[in-house]
Amino acid sequence: MTDQLPLQRLAHWVGTTPDRVWLSQPVERQWHDLTWRQADDQARRLASALQALGCAPGDRVAILAKNCAEWIISDLAIMLAGLVSVPLYPLQSAESIDYVLRHSACKVIILGKLDEAERFAAGIPAEVIRVAMPYPTLSAPHQWHALLAAHEPLRDGHVQRPDDLLSILYTSGTTGQPKGVMQRAEAFAFASSRSVAEMGLNEREQFFSYLPLSHAAERFLVETNSLYCGGAIAFVESLDTFAADLKRVRPTVFFSVPRLWTRFQQGVLEKLPQAKLDRLLRIPLLGALVARKVRQGLGLDRARVLVSGAAPIPVALLEWYQRIGLTICEGYGMTENFAYGNFNRPGQVRFGSVGRVMPDNEVRIAENGEILYRSRALMAGYYLEPEKTADTLQLGWLHTGDKGEIDADGYLRITGRVKDIFKTSKGKYVAPAPIEGEIAKNLWVEQVCLMGNGLDQPLALIELSPAARAQARGQIEAELAASLQALNERLLAHERISHFVLVREPWTVDNGCMTPTMKIRRNVLEQRFAAVAACLDRHQPLHWE
Incomplete structure (x- = not known):
């Protein structure tokens, strides 16, 4: 199995279990199931249609849609026709979409479920052929059902x-234009075959897909891993139905990001305040029953592999979930190695780390502390950007830009970004990531960004949680002030934080503060709050902005 490529795995399941349900899609609260045979039939019809639209082997086809069964069918159709997929984030700006479509010279774009679809129209050049999935979306001359019916x-x-x-995956870009990561069929096969074997995934798995399939992590952990283990995939219909869909599906494998793990926690605490939950969990037998009820309420009572990635997750949050019987396995990877890096395996979890390196994968720490990888999952390079490729791939090693440490047992801990370290006006260097992790332990904190380049002392920008x-x-101020004082007592003099700046406007993709993959755009926040930092009252450590 380790040498089989994605289309060979598809053929395997179509040949051995053709009538087993693979994809489950809710539409207007009705669930529609597609078997392996049916999904393959639709993919082959779409592949014929793409060829009829003038696509030749090697041409690029974009997919712009929220997660749905048709997203995966489109991806398979592109492979079957010998084309190259270019996934687009459903939260990207029209300007960014225009850049990617032109840079990659896409011939066709397949459009699907989108919020406020018309805002993307200006980003699609007139020469790009539009195909519409069977959902409300942008106007298109070619409609899914009619197109499939017209082609054998x-x-x-x-x-x-x-x-x-196989695919050009454009990174979301915390600065500058996105880069097109070229990934080969071998990378998909290498990463997923070994991941499935290492985690013991099998045909009985149930995946739940809601994080963008345009991101390497969801593509790897859900779509491709499903192809390699034979597990089923169910999709969420909308944000409003998320909780109900999750409870209905009850996945065995569940992947989320720190911000959403925090939101799930806050949802629990809105119904069952922390003090009461703590009291109940301490009672023998009753505590176990309460924990099980919480897991059932989340829809995670069957989950045996829980994953967090894309950004650091506070240890305090991991410990909170463990108390209710959910052990989250934090992992680490990049688009450039198809998210195949380090992982905390179930039963082998060390909080505060991103786990040990995955099989047949090499990791080492460079002299400057940078994390380097070497494996068959590495990208072929950045599309049309040889200089950036040469900077990132050196002597066969992927230079991640992240700094880390590996302990005696092989567990990797991320300590920051090589370029995120800033210098205060006193000439002292500060690494923001560890300090941000300490601040994020406070349950009132949704997100945090430490800034201090050129300042006498660092300050922390804080987006409060909805619960806060x-x-x-007065309560929030008192607790945050206590947190600030306690933290400063543990920091070195040049690291001590002068202020907590509590921002009123949430950080989102739309206002430019977050990337489509939910990473903070540090440079944007630093520019936006530079004037605020210059006029803070040194006698008032908490500032509402």
Whole structure:
């Protein structure tokens, strides 16, 4: 199995379990199931249609849609036709979409579920052919059902080779224009075959897909891992139905990001305040029953592999989930190695780390502390950017830009970004990531960004959690002031934080403070709050902005 490419895995399941349900899609609260055979039939019809629209092997086809069964079918159709997929984030700006479509020279764009679809229209060049999935979306001359009905399934699909360019995944870009990461069929096969074996995934798994499939992590952990283990995938219909859909599906494998793990926690605490939860969990037997009820309420009572990635998660949050019987396995990878890096395996978890390196993968720490990887999951390079490729891939090693430490047992801990370290006006260097992690332990904190380049002392920009906004201002101020004092007592003199700046406007993709993959745009926040930092009252350590 380790040498089989994605289309070979599809053929395996179509040949051995054709009538087993693979994809489950809710539409207007009705669930529609697709078997392996049905999904393959639709993918082959779409592959024929793409060829009829003038696509030749190697041409690029974009997918702009929220997660749905048709997203994966589109991806498979692109492979079957020998084309190259270019996934787009459903939160990208029109300007960014225009850049990616032109840079990659996409011939076709497949459009699907989108919020406020018309705002993307200006980003799609007139020459790009539009195909619409069967959901409310942008206008398109080619509609999904009619297109599939008009074309017979492609009988002899493209024969994949390990070095085939399968996809160009554009990074969200915390600064500058996104870069197109070229990933080959071999990377998909290498990462997922080993991941499935290492985690013991099998045909009985139930995946739940809601994080963007345009991101390497969801593509790897859900779509491709499903192809390699044979597990089923269910999708969320909308943000409003998320909780109900999750409870209905009850996944065995569940992947989320720190910000959403925090939101899930806050949802529990709104119904069952922390003090009461703590009291109940301490009672023998009753505590176990309460924990099980909480897991059932989240829809995670069957989950045996819980994953967090994309950004650091506070240890305090991991410990909170463990108390209710949910052990979250934090992992670390990049688009450039198809998210195949380090992982805390179930039963082998060390909080505060991102786990040990995955099989057949090499990791080492450079002299400057940078994390380097070498494996068959590495990208072929950045599309049309040889200089950036040469900077990132050196002597076969991927230079991640992240700093880390590996302990005696092989567990990797992320300590910051190589370029995120800033210098205060006193000439002292400060690494923000560890300090941000300490601040994030406070349950009132949703997100935090430490800034201090050129300042006498660092300050922390804090976005409060929704739960905090519902509390009395005096209570929040008192608890945050206590947290600030306690933290400063543990920091070195040049690291001590002068102020907590509590921001009123949430950090979102739309206002430019977050990337589509939910990473903070540190440079944007520093520029936006530079004037505030210059006029803070040194006698008032808490400042509401």
